[in-house]
Amino acid sequence: xxxxxxMKTASFWxxxxxxxxxxxxxxxxxxxxxxxxxxxxxxxxxxxxxxxTLLSENQxxxxxxxxxxxxxxxxxxxxxxxxxxxxxxxxxQFKGKSIMDTLFLLPLIFPLLAIAMGVHIAMIRLGLADSWxxxxxxHLVPTIPYSIKILRNGYVSLGSAMLEQSxxxxxxxxxxxxxxxxxxxxxxxxxxxxxxxxxxxSQYVITAIIGGGNVVTLAMVYFPFLxxxxxxxxxxxxxxxxxxxxxxxxxxxxxLCFLPYQSPWRIKT
Amino acid sequence: MTQSSFITLQNASKSFADTVIFKxxxxxxxxxxxxSIVGPSGSGKTTLLxxxxxxxxxxxxxxxxxxxxxxxxxxxxxxxxxVFQQALLFPHMTILDNVAYGLTFQHVxxxxxxxxxxxxxxxxxxxxxxxxxxxxxxxxxxxxxxxxRSLAISPDLILLDEPFSSLDPQLRHEMRDWVRKLLKSQQxxxxxxxxxxxxxxxxxxxxxxxxxxxxxxxxxPQDVYxxxxxxxxxxxxxxxxxxxxxxxxxxxxxxxxxxxxxxxxLQLEAIVQNQVFIHGETFYQLWVASMNKRIxxxxxxxxxxxxxxxxxxxxxAVQLFPEDEIKE
Numbered sequence: 001x002x003x004x005x006x007m008k009t010a011s012f013w014x015x016x017x018x019x020x021x022x023x024x025x026x027x028x029x030x031x032x033x034x035x036x037x038x039x040x041x042x043x044x045x046x047x048x049x050x051x052x053t054l055l056s057e058n059q060x061x062x063x064x065x066x067x068x069x070x071x072x073x074x075x076x077x078x079x080x081x082x083x084x085x086x087x088x089x090x091x092x093q094f095k096g097k098s099i100m101d102t103l104f105l106l107p108l109i110f111p112l113l114a115i116a117m118g119v120h121i122a123m124i125r126l127g128l129a130d131s132w133x134x135x136x137x138x139h140l141v142p143t144i145p146y147s148i149k150i151l152r153n154g155y156v157s158l159g160s161a162m163l164e165q166s167x168x169x170x171x172x173x174x175x176x177x178x179x180x181x182x183x184x185x186x187x188x189x190x191x192x193x194x195x196x197x198x199x200x201x202s203q204y205v206i207t208a209i210i211g212g213g214n215v216v217t218l219a220m221v222y223f224p225f226l227x228x229x230x231x232x233x234x235x236x237x238x239x240x241x242x243x244x245x246x247x248x249x250x251x252x253x254x255x256l257c258f259l260p261y262q263s264p265w266r267i268k269t
Numbered sequence: 270m271t272q273s274s275f276i277t278l279q280n281a282s283k284s285f286a287d288t289v290i291f292k293x294x295x296x297x298x299x300x301x302x303x304x305s306i307v308g309p310s311g312s313g314k315t316t317l318l319x320x321x322x323x324x325x326x327x328x329x330x331x332x333x334x335x336x337x338x339x340x341x342x343x344x345x346x347x348x349x350x351x352v353f354q355q356a357l358l359f360p361h362m363t364i365l366d367n368v369a370y371g372l373t374f375q376h377v378x379x380x381x382x383x384x385x386x387x388x389x390x391x392x393x394x395x396x397x398x399x400x401x402x403x404x405x406x407x408x409x410x411x412x413x414x415x416x417x418r419s420l421a422i423s424p425d426l427i428l429l430d431e432p433f434s435s436l437d438p439q440l441r442h443e444m445r446d447w448v449r450k451l452l453k454s455q456q457x458x459x460x461x462x463x464x465x466x467x468x469x470x471x472x473x474x475x476x477x478x479x480x481x482x483x484x485x486x487x488x489x490p491q492d493v494y495x496x497x498x499x500x501x502x503x504x505x506x507x508x509x510x511x512x513x514x515x516x517x518x519x520x521x522x523x524x525x526x527x528x529x530x531x532x533x534x535l536q537l538e539a540i541v542q543n544q545v546f547i548h549g550e551t552f553y554q555l556w557v558a559s560m561n562k563r564i565x566x567x568x569x570x571x572x573x574x575x576x577x578x579x580x581x582x583x584x585x586a587v588q589l590f591p592e593d594e595i596k597e
Contacts, residue, residue, distance in 0.1 A: 161353055161355065161357055162357055162359070164324050164344075164351075164353075165351070165353060165357040166359075166370075167323075167324065167344045167345050168322055168323075168324065168344055168345075168349075168350055168351040168419075169345075169350065169370055169371035169374070169418065169419070169422060170345050170346075170371045170374035170375065170422060171345055171370075171374055172345050172374075175373075175374060179359075179370075179373075180359060183361045184359075184360070184361060261359075261361050261362045261366055262361070
């Protein structure tokens with residue numbers, strides 16, 4: 001069956017509208033209106049109650065900052081580990097490489113809860129339980145395998161010859177990393193950064209176990225709302241929750257603009 | 270080592286674990302000279318180039334440039350630049366940034382970098398493309414920029430690893446002549462690696478035939494072509510019929526006959542396999558069953574496929590390989 005261009009455009013907008021734009025708009029409207037009742041006359045009663053309840057939540061701002069801090073540190077550690085392990089797996093040949101490759105994926109195969117329970121005892125002994133550093137470390141478990149995979153593929157598609165060319169022209173390891181590797185790995189870096197940040201932001205159970213209630217992230221404040229608050233408040237909270245990665249995205253994009261040889265005014269392939 | 274040599278390679282060897290890639294390689298180049306290294310795939314010539322560039326360490330031997338031993342220098346500190354088979358332009362940089370890239374590590378100021386890069390872009394005939402990105406250029410243009418980028422850092426030695434292999438035949442021919450002229454105009458000392466003997470002849474002041482991890486013979490293209498020192502060079506680089514380990518006949522001294530003759534010193538039964546037309550002449554590909562070899566000879570005779578013919582040569586045409594194989 002052949003689609004005409006106009007049909008394609010129409011189906012694109014229909015799918016985007018129904019699956020993406022409508023839910024977002026619906027959520028925004030919901031956060032400003034009182035709950036609607038079925039079998040009643042359809043009337044929208046606008047209110048700011050949802051947002052005022054949310055903003056009066058004592059721990060909201062501090063939880064947001066803690067989530068941002070933990071997420072940022074998790075992302076940074078993921079990048080350091082992912083870039084080095086990904087590069088090694090992409091370019092170096094060594095004994096046990098395939099075993100190493102499998103081991104890196106193991107955290108995704110084992111139930112995260114089981115790992116967290118086991119690690120918890122170790123964390124208590126090391127004095128890392130109930131601290132944000134402990135939470136950062138446990139957040140590495142569900143994120144590192146993805147980072148290594150994504151950045152490894154990034155290095156594979158970059159190819160070793162490009163890096164050798166840079167070296168041959170006089171670049172040392174540091175200059176090459178800054179001028180060639182980072183700019184050319186930008187798509188892989190973006191994927192890694194947002195995936196790991198969103199995974200970290202959404203962790204509830206492992207944060208609760210390792211954080212022991214002392215480390216209050218946004219997820220810790222958000223989940224109790226699911227049962228108690230009204231759908232208006234919940235909608236406002238969901239938007240707030242979604243704004244955090246968007247804010248982080250903007251910060252990251254600004255930082256990425258400072259990489260060498262970036263020209264925001266030209267589109268490159 | 271001669272007094273005039275600018276580049277000297279002494280007893281260079283390279284092994285990976287138990288596998289010897291090349292051993293005891295010796296070579297010398299004077300300043301501004303182009304040496305073509307030609308050899309079959311897997312002969313070790315690309316590894317030799319990688320070792321010269323510093324991307325791989327030599328297992329043994331010395332590499333001297335302008336009386337300075339650079340064997341221990343890392344690739345980024347060696348006054349050597351390598352042009353790869355692919356242009357490998359940095360896709361996130363403009364053409365100007367690409368050409369100026371190496372100069373940033375030589376602490377050249379930004380304005381001066383741009384000026385020098387611009388001069389080279391003009392020289393390679395791509396004026397007006399400074400602000401373009403690599404994907405906007407054709408394969409040939411990209412390879413020219415790649416060469417300009419390597420020349421920009423003013424290396425003492427430039428290494429070219431089959432840089433035309435990804436180009437179409439027409440463009441390849443044009444590029445050979447153009448690159449040679451450019452290198453000569455810059456008085457650049459260069460080593461050019463290829464598996465194409467015609468390209469080697471065209472590019473190099475001298476050619477080095479490389480096989481089994483060593484130079485089989487180094488000399489001017491004419492010298493190596495006319496006086497091969499061993500059966501491999503005679504087969505791979507020259508057009509010769511190798512009779513045994515000691516004797517060969519240049520194909521220019523062979524001729525085809527329909528009959529046998531008592532006058533000819535050498536007579537070999539052959540079968541016509543097919544014919545090709547090159548430069549206005551007819552060439553026949555013949556199968557010499559007694560030697561298990563195929564040779565190509567020109568002839569004005571009208572022969573059909575499958576015809577039985579005799580390949581002949583006079584006694585003076587048979588030549589001997591030098592007993593002490595002079596490898597320079």
